[in-house]
Amino acid sequence: MYFNYEVPEEFKWFPESRYGLFIHWGPYALTGRGEQALFRDHMNQREYEKMACGWNPQNYDPREWAAFCREAGFKYACLTTRHHDGYCLWDCKVTDYTSMRQAPHRDFVREYVEAFREAGLKIGLYYSWCDWRIPAYYEGPGKDQEKWDEMQQYIWKQVEELCTGYGKIDYFFFDGVWPRNAEDLKSRSLVEKMRQWQPSIMINNRLGFSTDPAQLLEHGGGNEEGDFGTPEHNVNPEGRLWEACRVSYWRWWGYHSGERFQETERLLDTLCTCASEGGNLILNVGPDADGRIPEEFRRRALEIGGWLKKYGEAVYGNDGGSMTEALTYGFQTIKGNDLYLIFRFWDGKTKFVLPDLTSGVVSAELMGTGEKLKFEKKGDDLILYGLPEKTEEPLFPVIKIECSTRPDTNSWGRQRLWEGDPGRVADWAREQRGSGLWTSI
Structure with missing residues (x-):
C-alpha cells in the first residue's frame, strides 16, 4: 500500500525526489549505435580507441543540461563517468584514456557536478566495474594475480578520485559487475572506504554479493546489499528504497540514431507506476556525440515537466499508495x-x-x-x-x-486479484450467488 520502512535522515532526499535523469554519454555516441557498440558490434579495439581519443564534443554545455533538467521536473541526475568501454569523463590519474588527456582537454565530470549543483539538483555518478579493454577483469584473480591486483587497484583508485575530487556526491551507481563477485572485487571494503570519503552517500546494490551466476548477470549484480535497489527495464518494488532504471528509447541507453522514443504518455505512466508503488524513476537520455540532448526527448520530458508543475504534489515525496482495486x-x-x-x-x-x-x-x-x-x-x-x-x-x-x-x-x-487468501473469493461468490454451475436467473 505505502512504504513503512525507516529511511535514514541523510537519504530522505531520495524518496522526496522520486524522479531523476540518467545520462549515458561517452565516445560511444559517435557510433550512433548505443552505449555497447564496442562489444555488441565486435568492433576493433584499436580502431575504437583511436575514435574515442579523437572525440571532442563542442556543444557539451552542462549548465544548459541542468536548466533543462530543472524545467523538466527532475530532482537529481546521474552521469556515466566511465562505461564498459573504459573511457573516463574526468581527469583520471591512473590512465590516459580520459577526456582531459585526449582531444577535449576538459574534465566533463567536474563541469557536470558544478553545473548541476549550482542548479540545486542532487549529484549522482555512475561507474562501471568492468572495462572491456582489460583482459584481467574477465580472467579474474586466478589467472594472473599480478594483473588482477593491478586491475583492482585501478578500480579502487578511480572510485577514490570520483569520491574525493568533486565535493559532496549524493549518489553512486555501480554497474557491470559480471562475471566478478564481491569477494573478487572486495566491494564491501571499497564501500566502507566510500563512506569515509562521502559519509552521506547513497550506494546502489550492484556490488556482486550474490553467489548465483544468473543473478550476477541480471542487471549487473545481485540485490542483497547497497542502500537501494535498481530494477532495470521493469518496475519491481522492494521492501526498501528502490529506483526503476528505464530508457526513453525502446531499448538503448546511449545515443542511437534512428531509434524510436517512447511516447510521453508511456513515460509518464512509468513515473506514476513507480510513485504509486513507493519507488523512484530514473529516466535515461543519451545525448548525441556533440553533447546535445535529442529534441524528441526534450519535448517529451518537458511535457512531463509541465504536468508535474500542476500535479507534482501527487508524485514528489509521496509514500506510495497503490491502495484500492x-x-x-x-x-x-x-x-x-x-x-x-x-x-x-x-x-x-x-x-x-x-x-x-x-x-x-x-x-x-x-x-x-x-x-x-x-x-x-x-x-x-x-x-x-x-x-x-x-x-x-x-x-x-x-x-x-x-x-x-x-x-x-x-x-x-x-489483498488483490491473484494474491492474498483465495478463501475470500470463495466466500464472496458463495454469499452472493451460491455454489452451483448454473445461473440463478
Missing part, C-alpha cells in the same frame, strides 16, 4: 492525509466510485482547475459526483481526496 483507471499515491487519484484516461462519466476506502473524507478536488467535487461515503465506497465529461488535461487528470485520517483500506484493498 480501482487500478483499471490509473494510480493512487498518498501524502499525509491526502489521497491522489491519477487517471490514465477519462471515461466521460460524471460519477466515479472508489471502493475499499475506510477513511473518512473531508473534501474532493479536481486538480488543475481547483473544482470542488460533491461526494458521499457508502460504507467503504467513496462516490464522487459531478465530474466533467471532458477535462482540459491532455495527459493524466488528477483528483485530490483529503481524508480525515491517514488514507486506509480494507482487506479487499490489501
Whole structure:
C-alpha cells in the first residue's frame, strides 16, 4: 500500500525526489549505435580507441543540461563517468584514456557536478566495474594475480578520485559487475572506504554479493546489499528504497540514431507506476556525440515537466499508495492525509466510485482547475459526483481526496486479484450467488 520502512535522515532526499535523469554519454555516441557498440558490434579495439581519443564534443554545455533538467521536473541526475568501454569523463590519474588527456582537454565530470549543483539538483555518478579493454577483469584473480591486483587497484583508485575530487556526491551507481563477485572485487571494503570519503552517500546494490551466476548477470549484480535497489527495464518494488532504471528509447541507453522514443504518455505512466508503488524513476537520455540532448526527448520530458508543475504534489515525496482495486483507471499515491487519484484516461462519466476506502473524507478536488467535487461515503465506497465529461488535461487528470485520517483500506484493498487468501473469493461468490454451475436467473 505505502512504504513503512525507516529511511535514514541523510537519504530522505531520495524518496522526496522520486524522479531523476540518467545520462549515458561517452565516445560511444559517435557510433550512433548505443552505449555497447564496442562489444555488441565486435568492433576493433584499436580502431575504437583511436575514435574515442579523437572525440571532442563542442556543444557539451552542462549548465544548459541542468536548466533543462530543472524545467523538466527532475530532482537529481546521474552521469556515466566511465562505461564498459573504459573511457573516463574526468581527469583520471591512473590512465590516459580520459577526456582531459585526449582531444577535449576538459574534465566533463567536474563541469557536470558544478553545473548541476549550482542548479540545486542532487549529484549522482555512475561507474562501471568492468572495462572491456582489460583482459584481467574477465580472467579474474586466478589467472594472473599480478594483473588482477593491478586491475583492482585501478578500480579502487578511480572510485577514490570520483569520491574525493568533486565535493559532496549524493549518489553512486555501480554497474557491470559480471562475471566478478564481491569477494573478487572486495566491494564491501571499497564501500566502507566510500563512506569515509562521502559519509552521506547513497550506494546502489550492484556490488556482486550474490553467489548465483544468473543473478550476477541480471542487471549487473545481485540485490542483497547497497542502500537501494535498481530494477532495470521493469518496475519491481522492494521492501526498501528502490529506483526503476528505464530508457526513453525502446531499448538503448546511449545515443542511437534512428531509434524510436517512447511516447510521453508511456513515460509518464512509468513515473506514476513507480510513485504509486513507493519507488523512484530514473529516466535515461543519451545525448548525441556533440553533447546535445535529442529534441524528441526534450519535448517529451518537458511535457512531463509541465504536468508535474500542476500535479507534482501527487508524485514528489509521496509514500506510495497503490491502495484500492480501482487500478483499471490509473494510480493512487498518498501524502499525509491526502489521497491522489491519477487517471490514465477519462471515461466521460460524471460519477466515479472508489471502493475499499475506510477513511473518512473531508473534501474532493479536481486538480488543475481547483473544482470542488460533491461526494458521499457508502460504507467503504467513496462516490464522487459531478465530474466533467471532458477535462482540459491532455495527459493524466488528477483528483485530490483529503481524508480525515491517514488514507486506509480494507482487506479487499490489501489483498488483490491473484494474491492474498483465495478463501475470500470463495466466500464472496458463495454469499452472493451460491455454489452451483448454473445461473440463478
